[in-house]
Amino acid sequence: MAMSETGTKRSLFPYAVVATGIMGCFGPCALALSCAGIFFTPVSTALGVGRGVFAIYLTVMLVACAIALPFEGKLMEKKDLRVLLSAAVLCIGVPLICMSFFNEVWQFYIAGAFMGIGLAFLLVLAVPTLINRWFRKNVGFYIGLCMAFTGIGGVVFNLVGGMFIASGPDGWRMGYLAFGVLALVLALPFTLFGIRSYPGDKGLTPVGSEAAVANGEAAVAALTGPTASRAMKTLSFFALAIFAGFINLAINFYQYLPSYASSLTQYPDIVAIAATLASAAMLGQAIGKVLLGIINDKLSVYAGLGLSTGCGAVGLLVMWLVPSSVPAMLAGGFLFGVFYASATVLAPLITRTIFGTREYSTIYSRVAMVGSLCGAFAASVWGFIVDGTGFSFVFAIGIGGAVIVFLLGLLALRSGKGLADE
Structure with a gap:
């Protein structure tokens, strides 16, 4: 009977962990973010402000998120995740409630x-850390599946929020x-009990470790990889951190896709699809997250790296060179969305591939900190470039950025060979 109960737990509880991530x-x-x-x-x-x-x-x-990441990465190695992630949900839900009563802009800053402290836990660290601990197979798929729901939630709740805002002057x-x-009702039951x-x-x-042990692959079942202090002294760590930073810089061009479509005044039909172009990119992001996870599991992280950066470069090229075709523009936006997905899926998977699982959350928190800091200012950087040079030069920079991301990822993977087995 005990064995039967254990078997039930083995088959069901890890998927409650996945549901919590979702x-x-x-x-x-x-x-908090997508809406x-x-x-x-x-x-x-x-x-009465701009x-x-x-x-x-x-x-x-985003700056608070970046600053919090190293500290939270260490906490996740030592403390009960039920407490940490439930506190993170409160850090998001309670301020959102308070924002409905604010009358000064500085209150929104606080x-x-x-x-940001809550997002560091929930958005950046929780999913890859939990999936890496609870699964030894289909890791990429589950990370991608969970992360895809940031975009799905954005689609659903933007509509809900829009209805409230449209209801009157104080609808916001x-x-x-x-x-x-x-935020509280949807997540707290899972972080507390799931x-x-x-x-x-x-x-x-972990799911999949039983098969590894049965096949004599005991190392796969155990936590392997270098300590965080050793990992952070390697070339692969620095290459990976810069990789994460460049991804977050490159993908934030997404914010300017509607502006680009609206700027094409010589093509009246294109102007009408400004919002649709952003939606195409969001759809590409959601599908891309799951797709990159599956490719990592079934092929390799190298294949995922090549696909995501290739989609980014081709998507930007199509939107740049074929602005008169609505289908081409939407296809380009979709492909760019696949590249966008690499920030939250490919970066944690490459970290796991190089450095293993021993002190994963501590190592990945440092990598993600660089990405978050770059992301915090990326929209402003792109804005200055657009204002100063126009969109043609921006597309050339974006394509070059996708190539640089590919080369940095390749450098990190090649220079980190063997570290995960330590």
């Missing part, structure tokens, strides 16, 4: 800082209130 991305992460833009105009109008001044809270959020307040409650820090806490082993 709900964390679908709920708090999407509500932020719909509030810019109504809130800045109500507060949209840029109000949007600074997003920069504060709320953004708390939300009800929108924030609803978002905060949703996870444990390690499979051993439930008397289990």
Whole structure:
């Protein structure tokens, strides 16, 4: 009977962990980040400030996220993830509720800082850390599946938030209130009851490790790889950190796709698809996350690296050179979305491939910190480039950035061979 109960636990509880990752991305992460833009105009109008001044809270959020990552990576190695991730949900849900009552822009900046601390746990660290601990097979698929729900949540909740905002002058307040409650209700039951820090806490082993041991591959079942202190002294670590930074710089051109479409005044039909182009990229992002995870599992991380950067370069090239064709533009946006997916899927998978699982969350938190810092200022950087040079030069820079990302990823993988087996 005991063996039967254990078997049931072995078959079901790891998938509760996956469900927790999905709900964390679908709920708090999407509500805080993927839906932020719909509030810019109504809130800045109500507060009597410019949209840029109000949007600074997003920069504060991402900088706070980057600063928090190294500390949170260490905490995740030592503390109960139920406590840490539930606190992270509160750090997002409670500020969203409070934002419905704010009347000064500086209050949003403070709320953004708390939300950044929560996002560091939930968006950056939780999914790859949990999946790497609980699974030894199909790791890429499950990471990609969970991360895809940030985009799916964005699609769903942007519509919900839009309805609240359209309901009246203070509709944005009800929108924030609803978002905060949703963040708590959707995620807290899972972070409290759907996870444990390690499979051993439930008397289990990672999914897939049983087969590895049976085949004499005991190393696969154990935590392997260098310590964080050793990893951070290697060339592969520095190459990987710069890789993460360049990805976050390159993919943030996504924010300017509607502006690019709107700038094509010689093609009236193209102007009409400005929002559709961004949606095509979001669809590519969601599908790309799952696809890159599957490719990592079935082929190799090298194949995923080549596909994502290739899609980025080709997508940008198509949008640049074939602006008169609506299908070509949408296809280009979709391909660029696949490249966008590499930031949250490929970066953690390459980290695992190079450095193993021994101190994964500590190592990846440092890599992700570089990416988050670059992402915090990327939109402004692209804005200055667009204003100063126009879109043609921007596309050339973006294509070059995709090539650089590929070369940096290749350097990190080649120079880190053998480290994961230590």
